[in-house]
Structure formats: C-alpha cells, structure tokens
Amino acid sequence: MNDPSVIQRYFFRLSFKGTRYHGWQSQPNAISVQGTLEKAFTTLLRTSIKITGAGRTDAGVHARNYVAHADIPESVLELPGQAFLYHLNAILPEDIVVHDLLKVVPDAHARFSAVSRTYRYYLSRQKDPFLRDFICFYPFPLDIHAMNSAGSMICSIQDFTSFAKVGSDARTSICRVSCAEWNEDGDLLVFTMKADRFLRNMVRSVVGTMLDVGRGKIQPADIIAISQLQNRGEAGDSVPAAGLTLEEVAYPPEIFL
Numbered sequence: 001m002n003d004p005s006v007i008q009r010y011f012f013r014l015s016f017k018g019t020r021y022h023g024w025q026s027q028p029n030a031i032s033v034q035g036t037l038e039k040a041f042t043t044l045l046r047t048s049i050k051i052t053g054a055g056r057t058d059a060g061v062h063a064r065n066y067v068a069h070a071d072i073p074e075s076v077l078e079l080p081g082q083a084f085l086y087h088l089n090a091i092l093p094e095d096i097v098v099h100d101l102l103k104v105v106p107d108a109h110a111r112f113s114a115v116s117r118t119y120r121y122y123l124s125r126q127k128d129p130f131l132r133d134f135i136c137f138y139p140f141p142l143d144i145h146a147m148n149s150a151g152s153m154i155c156s157i158q159d160f161t162s163f164a165k166v167g168s169d170a171r172t173s174i175c176r177v178s179c180a181e182w183n184e185d186g187d188l189l190v191f192t193m194k195a196d197r198f199l200r201n202m203v204r205s206v207v208g209t210m211l212d213v214g215r216g217k218i219q220p221a222d223i224i225a226i227s228q229l230q231n232r233g234e235a236g237d238s239v240p241a242a243g244l245t246l247e248e249v250a251y252p253p254e255i256f257l
Contacts, residue, residue, distance in 0.1 A: 060241030136243035142214035
C-alpha cells in the first residue's frame with residue numbers, strides 16, 4: 001500500500017489547441033488550460049491538485065509540447081502509468097491531451113528549471129479555411145533574406161522591453177535568444193525562436209516587426225535601434241495568436257528520476 005504521507009512531484013508533457021482558451025493561466029470568469037487540467041486531475045484523483053506550468057501563453061496560442069508539474073500523494077495515484085493517462089485524457093476535452101507523467105526531484109520546477117523554450121510562428125501565402133486556427137494568412141511579398149538578417153540582430157539583443165506587452169509584471173526584460181530564423185516551404189513560412197525565457201507577447205511582436213523588414217518598411221539594422229529605445233510603440237504590430245505554437249520546453253536531465 002502506498003504511504004499516504006509521501007508526496008511525489010511529477011512533470012507531465014501535454015499538447016493543447018489554444019483557440020477556445022484564454023491562455024494557460026487560471027483567471028476569473030474565463031476558461032484556461034491550467035484550470036481545465038486542475039479540474040480533470042482533481043476529478044480523477046478525488047483530491048485537490050494544483051498545477052504549475054512552464055509559463056503563460058497568450059489567449060489563442062497553441063502548444064505541441066508544453067510542460068507542467070503537480071505534487072501528487074502516492075496514496076491517490078493507484079492506476080499504472082498508461083491506465084492513468086487513458087482515464088485522464090478521457091476526462092479532458094478533445095483539444096487537450098497529456099502524453100506522459102514523469103517523476104522528478106522534489107525541487108524541480110516546470111517554469112524555473114527550464115533551460116530553453118522554442119516557439120514557432122506559421123504564416124501561409126495561401127488562404128486555407130482548414131488551417132485558419134493554426135496559421136496566419138499573409139499574402140504580401142516578403143524578403144526572407146532581409147528577415148533572416150533581422151533574425152541575427154534579434155540574437156544579439158538582451159533587453160526585449162520594446163517587444164513586450166505594456167504593463168507586463170516580469171521581473172526583468174533580459175532574454176537570451178539563441179535562434180531567430182525563417183524557413184520557407186512553398187507557400188508556408190515558419191519562424192523559429194528559441195530563448196531561455198520569453199516576455200508576454202514577445203514572439204508575436206518580434207514577428208510583426210520582422211514582417212515590416214520583409215516588406216521593406218524598415219531595415220534589418222533598425223531592429224537594434226528599436227530595442228535600444230525600450231518602447232513597445234517603436235516595434236511592429238503583434239501578429240495574430242493563431243499562428244503561434246510552443247514547440248518545446250527543455251530541462252536538464254538530472255532533474256528526472
């Protein structure tokens with residue numbers, strides 16, 4: 001019999017379609033991914049379960065590999081791994097799925113233990129009603145070479161105040177970006193951005209600014225000048241949330257048991 005006094009911390013990896021959610025974080029009078037997950041865990045385990053995520057996502061943003069953690073008493077987790085996931089996913093709505101449940105060391109944290117996060121933004125030159133929830137339709141001609149030159153500038157920036165949502169409660173605007181590049185596949189354009197951390201609305205405002213570069217409204221080097229002004233009003237418009245997906249959150253291997 002499991003010891004009821006033993007609490008085990010678990011990481012779990014999940015995917016969600018963010019279209020009908022007001023982002024990850026629970027909030028009054030709005031449906032969130034966090035709130036939906038906590039309700040499902042609590043229903044299945046018959047005890048209140050609080051869940052901590054790797055970070056906020058904006059309303060309408062998707063995640064292919066999001067990570068969260070929960071502290072679960074051993075006494076209530078009686079189902080084997082695959083059976084637990086089967087029953088949990090049966091409770092969850094069709095736009096959220098939990099892929100695995102992994103034991104971690106007690107001080108592992110879904111948000112603070114992460115070493116990097118990778119987002120992708122998807123644009124299409126062709127309008128497609130079947131992909132409208134996942135891809136931003138953008139029919140304008142773009143200079144991809146200039147946009148990738150701007151991407152190299154992004155990797156040299158440290159302070160992203162100019163690309164963050166005004167009024168953000170982040171303790172610091174310093175982010176270390178290791179990748180900011182565009183790839184083209186026919187009518188599909190994909191922007192990949194990897195960093196140790198992200199500010200609210202940061203990817204969407206970076207993409208909007210790079211689209212201004214691609215259309216010749218500003219030059220790649222202007223990205224640096226915009227960042228130095230530390231004023232959100234100097235950067236481009238934020239692109240729609242539907243095109244943005246959190247692709248991966250990475251952690252040091254030693255935190256997993």
